[in-house]
Amino acid sequence: MSKQSQTPKAAPAPSRSMLLDWLAIQRNRITILMILAGMAMVLPLVANNYVLEILTNAWFYVVLCLGLNIVVGYAGLLDLGYAAFFAVGAYTTGILTSEFGVNFWLTIPVAVVASMITGVIIGGPTLRLRSDYLAIVTLGFGEIVRICARNLEITGGASGLIGIERPSLFGLHLNQINHFYYVFLALAILACFISYRLQHSRLGRAWQYVREDEDAAEAMGIGRVAIKLYAYVIGAIFGGVAGCFFAAKMTAISPETFMFQQSVLILVGVVLGGMGKIPGVVIGAFALVLFPEVFRGIGSMRMLVFAVVMLVIILYRPEGIWPARRT
């Protein structure tokens, strides 16, 4: 009630001082980003393997969350089976390297194509559905992918694949956690960059139009199915590529990693941080990884505390942790 009680104030017209303020924020933002990036870069010099492992995992989830953010945050589609795309990437790399001896880097384009195809297969016929139905379809699809991975011979069945080759980069064999730390940091930065560019493009706007009002968007000449499919496929590529590197880092993958809970976890990261807001999603991904790790000491209460904190955050900030762009 109280929100509505304020009479509609005219939004401040952009004045000169506002402009200066805005520029200052912009400058500050860049400084903050530089400092954070610098910290991220030098971290492996001071941190031990455990910390690096955790942070590598965090960067990895940043990529996944940003990928899902394109589907959920930008295009407004509920996806409960995102782990499927991640699985497609991981298994593509896993199968190609361990069974056929293909070079890791060559598996990435294959994984991209595979995840695109998967995205189209699932998205094509179902994106016409309204969001709640889409939820169950994506959920079912995620389960189908996992069950296939579990039952098929080529995916190594329930035990999964082991002995996935780790790649070399410019002659350096990526074999230590700090290597992977940088690999995933680079992936995360790339994911942020691509997300940013997409968000502020014709396509990004189209996603926002469709999310805000499908019918009005249609009336403006934006084909909603095609636009949603675009989001789906790009989100799938993010997941697929992240999966490739995940497989290389873990050297062993099994279907357990791609359960429904994984999809939910990624979704939680996106929504908790703030759908559609890149810094929010990054924070969400970090919270996802750091929180359970920091509170591991409290044992069986840990996930309960996590769930309660999550509930409280969502109740107090339904739009996510990160403040909205404008009100």
Add this chain to the structure above:
Amino acid sequence: MSTLDILLQQLANGLILGSFYALVALGYTMVYGIIKLLNFAHGDLYMCGAFIGFLFLSLVSGLLGESWGGILCSMILSMITVGLLGVLIQRVAYLPMLAAPRLSILITALAVSMVLSNGVMALTDGEYEAFSTDLGFEGLEMGNVFVTYTQIALVVSAALLMVTLFFFINRTMYGKAMRAIAIDQDACRLMGINVNKVITLTFFIGSALAAAAGVMAGVYYGSVHFFMGFVIGLKAFTAAVIGGIGSIRGAMLGGLVLGLLEAFGTQIPFIGSEWKDVFSFGILILLLVFKPTGLLGKTEIERM
């Protein structure tokens, strides 16, 4: 066993399992129908129902024994307790979120689900608890088809609950108000219906039904576990969507259809039982592609 016998037995299996799914799916569909929320915590209410039933059974078994009397008594107590829990959840977690973006409220539901399952996990240390009752294996044998008395009792009680619900929904003022709210909330307000009260009642009934199913599962299968709500929650959700989410009759039909799909899915020649979930999810997706509102769901005309 002849092929016919197998098919008949699978038919019986499917119907038994399906009546179970239907009972849980009803809660899903009622809540969805009335506030358009996919209550992901519903499966966990089922789990809580089983645990609370287990707790009550161990309390009352001294007085009433571990047989039908005690079970019935603990089932009713569990239904009431979980019904209230459902109401509490609605008040604390869903009511403040009705105006928020749809995705946020779904995440709330997921969070509630996590709170419940992790809460029970913390309380029970993740242990399986044996729900020991001395119900026998005797049953009816018709040809080669065999159904135990427990299974019959299970189906009968599920059917009774559903008939009661059906009666409530169609014959009482509150039941009619529930259906009306699903159609048009504002119009209901103008009829003098206290919409919030009816929503609360819906949560109570839906949760109580889940609890009933949970206790029945505990008794029949003989164990309870914090994770037990997950699979059934998924299945009930699927059943509700197959039937047309929001439709009471749809949930019942969807439950039976899913039960039968799974039973016969195990029996498909050439491919093993490990594919049965792919089979049922595949059918679900195909169904939604060709009939996006489920079997009994209504197509809505949207006006500009």
Add this chain to the structure above:
Amino acid sequence: MKKSMLTAALGCALTGLFMLGQAATAADLKIGIMVPTTGSEATAGKDMENAILLAADEINQAGGVLGMKITTTTGDDACDPQQATAAASKLVSADVAAVVGGYCSGATLPTLKLYGDAGVPFIIAASNSTKLIDANQGNAFLVNSTGYDQVNTAVELFTSKGANKLAIIHQGDGYSEDLAKLTKEKWSSLGKEVVAYEVVNKGEQDHSSLVTRIKSKAPDAIFWTAYYADGALVIKQLRQAGYRKLIAVGDGSNSPKLLEIGGKATEGVFCFSNPTVDYLPAAKAFSEAYKKKYDQDPDAYSSLAYDGMKLMADAIQRAGSTDKAAIIKAIAATKDFKGIAGPISFTPKNTLAHSNFVTLIAKGGKWVLNK
């Protein structure tokens, strides 16, 4: 304003992480324990941790190893591959001399690479998927008999009971699938028939349709290779549907809970088991000490975990230093170490030289040794 608070919170979290990963004081012998202490398998994991701590206490009271006191650090793998790598990194970062533990095969698997690269000696107490053997880089040792040994024991039992048609059910995880697959291969290689090879989803409760399918194939014996919780339900429903022939379960189902949940349906079920304290005369002292210290009975894998710790201490003593390579060498050279679960020696593949599997049978709601 909000943003700076967020940054601060992030900073705190990171600092917290650093603290967690910090090393302990020197002059102690640091041993890592890797078991699931959270998540669905926490009970088993804690039981193993208890047994290891008990062993460490006893060693310390007897003067320690090479004059050093044993201190332990626990890494929680939560029975999850991703968390397991984090736990392994934590232990490696804490600079432990060796690691004892390993419960879920799926979680242990990706850690082998980490321990292998760091050259950390690793005694695997419970995980026994045969995949572990292939992924081992030479530093890991399995003190639990592997699937191969279990399959031999199982096949022996089925053959002795005159079974020909066998049905195998697993649960779609690495451990139970591995066991099922090996049994299937072995059984077929003997020229006998596997009439059903099925999967049950974890957490599913109703198995009636599967039971009907299996019953229709009329197997002489049914082998459940997965865990007790769902196993009890499957057995109960099999018996309920009128299946009266032989049912056996793998070591993952070796728990009194199976009998408790399954009730009278489980009467007469066979179980292949690694040696648990109840059937080990040598474990009496351990069992009592455990009860005294933790006020509860030791569970299935405690004896192996206990042996693992003792063996590790013994090997370090023999190596004469905490040099990791030397320890590995010493473990490999172990000859009939007297564990409470039986003598330990290793094959060239670092698995147990002599199977210590036993067969149990459910009688009167209890597991007893099948004679």
Add this chain to the structure above:
Amino acid sequence: MSDVILEIRDVETYYGKIHALRGISFSVEAGEIVTLLGANGAGKSTTLRTISGLNRAKAGSISFMGEEITTKSPHEIVSMGLIHVPEGRRIFKGMTIKENLELGSFTLKDESERRRRMEHVYELFPVLHERRQRDAALLSGGEQQMLAMGRALMTDTKLLLLDEPSMGLAPFMVQGIMKIIKRLNAEGVTILLVEQNAKAALKLADYGYVLETGEIVVKGKAGKLQQDESIVKAYLGE
């Protein structure tokens, strides 16, 4: 002192950020038919929604039978006997006609009273009786309007708010509805009528108000307004 049943003072209402009612005041006396006229978007429906509590007034006060109802919730207002038949009828499609009527008497606890009122409604609208077991969605537009009105009469109605009852109806239907309104009024129900069909409405009403962009711009006795050129202008061009 005349018997004022509904009193509205300086009411302001927002739809989100849109200032829909900009301070309107008027009153309805017991036994009257009062009509609100105006173009689409002028605020007529919002006025009714604000009275019945579906929308909250941001400022001003509304009182019904001497009791302040500004902050009461719709179901409380309904139980006082103020019934709102919304625009577009909003009947419960998918439920039978009988069930629709029963819902109208939700606030009644007495079963025999409910039956009595239902008889009364059936008498007013015989067609509803004929089809009482059928799905309300299958009714024609006019029948739906009858059902909506019948539903509103299922309780102890003192003031009836009717929002565009003639919308989309054939002329003979419009006449029928107007006749019913007249009859109800004769039976003692006070009526606040929002109508597009200005002529028909003014013919029926005792008093009329014309709204434009959330404000009352013209008011007067219905007979007088009927003669007023400006009203005709507003509806059929100059």
Add this chain to the structure above:
Amino acid sequence: MPLLHVQDLVLSFSGLKVIQGLNFSVAQGSIASLIGPNGAGKTSVFNCLTGFYRPDSGSIRFAERSILRKKPHTITRQGMARTFQNLRLFKSMTVEENVMSGLHCRTHAGALAAIFQTPGQRREEARVHRISQECLDFVGILDKKDWVAANLPYGDQRRVEWARALATKPKLLLLDEPAAGLNHNEKIELIELIRRIRDELDITILLIEHDMGLVMKVSENITVIDYGQKIAEGSADQIQNDPKVIEAYLGREDDEEA
């Protein structure tokens, strides 16, 4: 050949006929109106024209091509733009972003172009901004281009809708009750604007409106529908004196004392 030609259009919802065999056409370069009492089916006609409803039968030809049962976005791409009766702005986005949505169907940059910010993409973005601002300038709210749409006063929100529709480069503009909720002055400005759109931009206009004064002033041809059927057609004068129209709007003269 008229720009828009509708023949025998029939639309029904679950058996209820909303439009029953409607015929009308709109000449190139004209300002036409579709009027009728509430519930007469006007908005349904718009929804059929723009592809939101699928008519049961009939034909709709636009710029000499059939657009029957085409998807809304395809129809927009072919040059028909619309506004909505209840404003359908992208509320949390800025005014300029709202208008930019209209240009989506006239631009091409894809994901790769956006990621690499190719020169073509940059040029296109610049063009999108320029055209959007020109559209805003045309409707007279360029100064508010950075406002969040939801914060605008009602009248200005309407203008954003028009600007947005103009940005799609339409041949025909459908306005659904453009005067609803506007005050007297705003209505006068609206009439002015409608004329300017036709005269300066050479866009044909079809509007649905309730405000007869406005309709009579601005339109050259008026089609009156009731119960989904055409009951009259002609100039303002003809319509005003048509007894059928008077009956539909004012109630029958002879609905006497029943």
